[in-house]
Amino acid sequence: MSQGNYRVAIDIGTTKVCTIIVRKRADHRVEVCGISIVPCDGMSKGMVAESASVTVAIKESVEAAAADAGVEVNAVYTGLTGSHIESKNRWANVPRSEGMRPVTDLDLSAAKKAAGAIDLPDDRRLLHVIPRSYALDGLHGVRNPLGMHTGELHIESHVITGSISKITKLHNAVFDAGVRVSSMVVEPLASADAVLTADEREEGAVLVDVGGGTSDIAVYHDGSVVHTAVIPVGGFQFSNDLSIAFAIDFESAERLKIKHGTAAPELAGMKEEITLHPTTMSQPLTISKREIGQVLKERTSELFRMIQLKLEEPHLADIPTDRIVFTGGGAKLDGFLNIAKYIFQRKVRLASPRGLDGMPEGTNDPAYSAAVGIALWGMRNLPAENHVDERKISHTSENSGTATLANKQTAGALSMIRGWLPKRDKETAGT
Ligand SMILES: Nc1ncnc2c1ncn2[C@@H]1O[C@H](COP(=O)(O)OP(=O)(O)OP(=O)(O)O)[C@@H](O)[C@H]1O
Numbered sequence: 001m002s003q004g005n006y007r008v009a010i011d012i013g014t015t016k017v018c019t020i021i022v023r024k025r026a027d028h029r030v031e032v033c034g035i036s037i038v039p040c041d042g043m044s045k046g047m048v049a050e051s052a053s054v055t056v057a058i059k060e061s062v063e064a065a066a067a068d069a070g071v072e073v074n075a076v077y078t079g080l081t082g083s084h085i086e087s088k089n090r091w092a093n094v095p096r097s098e099g100m101r102p103v104t105d106l107d108l109s110a111a112k113k114a115a116g117a118i119d120l121p122d123d124r125r126l127l128h129v130i131p132r133s134y135a136l137d138g139l140h141g142v143r144n145p146l147g148m149h150t151g152e153l154h155i156e157s158h159v160i161t162g163s164i165s166k167i168t169k170l171h172n173a174v175f176d177a178g179v180r181v182s183s184m185v186v187e188p189l190a191s192a193d194a195v196l197t198a199d200e201r202e203e204g205a206v207l208v209d210v211g212g213g214t215s216d217i218a219v220y221h222d223g224s225v226v227h228t229a230v231i232p233v234g235g236f237q238f239s240n241d242l243s244i245a246f247a248i249d250f251e252s253a254e255r256l257k258i259k260h261g262t263a264a265p266e267l268a269g270m271k272e273e274i275t276l277h278p279t280t281m282s283q284p285l286t287i288s289k290r291e292i293g294q295v296l297k298e299r300t301s302e303l304f305r306m307i308q309l310k311l312e313e314p315h316l317a318d319i320p321t322d323r324i325v326f327t328g329g330g331a332k333l334d335g336f337l338n339i340a341k342y343i344f345q346r347k348v349r350l351a352s353p354r355g356l357d358g359m360p361e362g363t364n365d366p367a368y369s370a371a372v373g374i375a376l377w378g379m380r381n382l383p384a385e386n387h388v389d390e391r392k393i394s395h396t397s398e399n400s401g402t403a404t405l406a407n408k409q410t411a412g413a414l415s416m417i418r419g420w421l422p423k424r425d426k427e428t429a430g431t
């Protein structure tokens with residue numbers, strides 16, 4: 001087999017760095033060869049706040065995943081998120097020679113170029129130009145115009161931009177860890193690739209990845225993305241609210257949320273009481289599950305209002321978005337879907353990532369959707385390239401190594417997942 005089929009995806013999240021090394025097999029399925037999850041406390045709301053500690057976490061994560069897979073990593077795809085990400089849909093005329101003639105591959109390349117020809121302010125960079133549809137002599141809604149005859153060709157595309165300074169900071173943090181960034185993928189697109197079904201993309205669905213510091217949104221319809229947005233609110237704010245409400249340290253609040261938290265206190269046992277031993281207090285603290293739930297319910301409702309506002313964009317008015325698919329660690333909060341169903345009055349589900357073979361037990365979790373999606377998005381949409389040093393690949397035949405690697409990863413990845421608690425986001429105040 002060609003060994004140029006390895007890709008490395010790094011999700012540099014607000015709470016953890018997750019590196020996944022994948023390879024495409026001869027049967028075109030994509031399998032995991034190495035994975036590692038390392039806590040990271042240098043990010044704030046999805047963006048680099050303390051470069052040095054982010055670099056340390058990336059280096060550790062890449063080295064552990066590389067050891068797992070028995071390869072040496074030299075390039076990676078990274079995810080990118082933060083409220084600097086902006087998107088819009090635009091139409092562009094595709095310049096071509098006059099007269100009626102079939103649309104060629106060259107025309108499609110010219111179309112993508114025309115779609116991305118935008119004047120951007122000094123600090124903005126184009127990240128993605130995703131063709132949505134074409135118009136042929138005024139006939140709209142053509143998805144694949146290749147070979148069709150037309151005089152005029154127009155393209156509708158979804159264009160995503162980001163802040164150069166924020167992108168450069170992330171790029172440098174990865175570079176300083178000793179690997180080259182071959183491409184960046186915005187995280188709402190990545191997560192959507194890992195969790196949305198073909199039917200959801202086609203018929204209309206909203207993806208929301210609720211992470212530690214951001215909630216990433218992508219709206220799909222007719223098979224492609226129609227809207228992306230990032231809200232700078234995630235699980236951190238939920239824990240921070242508990243920390244403030246009960247005057248306890250952040251780590252105790254985080255544990256309280258995960259173990260006893262609910263967004264639907266009316267469904268929780270009203271009088272069930274929890275006794276805490278916060279490190280900041282000399283006396284134990286007793287609070288009811290209902291009190292904890294009241295705080296979390298308010299934050300959940302506030303986040304949902306912010307999501308609702310993002311879905312009220314005029315260009316989404318005619319898009320059927322009656323399904324919301326949640327993923328990300330923050331969406332695992334007990335009662336989250338009950339409140340979502342009630343507030344949005346739509347079908348809701350919590351999704352784990354799909355599409356990669358051999359995910360070790362314990363990593364098939366909503367928190368890893370973006371990492372899986374970065375690998376899948378890169379494999380599907382970016383030019384073929386190899387991210388690992390082929391001389392260091394330890395196995396020799398197509399199927400060798402897979403089982404042993406998977407077993408090794410299971411032990412390695414799980415010990416890392418269980419052994420840490422997400423650290424406090426750098427911002428001290430809630431949003
Ligand atoms: N069972 C649970 N209940 C509630 N919250 C949870 C649970 N498990 C994890 N979380 C929360 O999920 C968040 C981490 O999610 P995730 O790993 O998806 O974030 P991230 O990718 O690091 O951050 P971001 O995508 O925002 O940059 C943390 O705030 C954590 O408290």
Ligand SMILES: [Mg+2]
Nearest residue numbers: 013211212370
């Ligand atoms: Mg994330």
